[in-house]
Amino acid sequence: MFMLAYFKETCIGGESMRKKIRVAGVVNDSIVDGPGFRFSVFVQGCPHGCPGCHNPQTHPFEGGVMMEPEEILERMKKNPLLKGITLSGGEPFCQAEALAYLARQVHAAGWDVVCYTGYTLETLLAMEDPHIRELLEEVDLLIDGPFILEKRDLTLLFRGSSNQRLILVKPTLQTGSITLMEEDV
16 A cells, blocks of 8 residues: 555656646657557656666656647657557656556557556556556556666667566456567567
8 A cells, every 4th residue: 555655646646637648758750669660658757766767857747748648649640650659758657547548549549559667567556556457458568667777788679678578468467477578579
């Protein structure tokens, strides 16, 4: 229960952000944030503060810009080559409610959802937050775990340190056993 209280206090002060997303920036056509061409959304705010983080400017919960999910979807529709969206940060699960809404819209439009998190999947599930679960259920591929500078490995697919996993979320939630993505994509 302490973890959930800390999470709610740290991540956007526990506010409900039904639709707007606090965004640090976007990349319209990334090839490094998941399989295929991706629209990457970097959310603002992260409680982890991992030493050596690639995006330290996303750590403060203040700043960034507020965006409507529909604005993000309209921008995605301009690129017919996209395979999906990547939610990165910052910490996406600090804005789980708003991002779950966006992810549902992304799926409805026929794209997939990749999400980075500094939490492990086990920690997210233990929080027993309905919005976290809602977002997890909309994620196709989860890259979990904090970036650990001592485990940095630039040869890894879609991640920066060897402790991070590429988790196929739907089969993992269905079976209760971690299903990892094959790395020969």
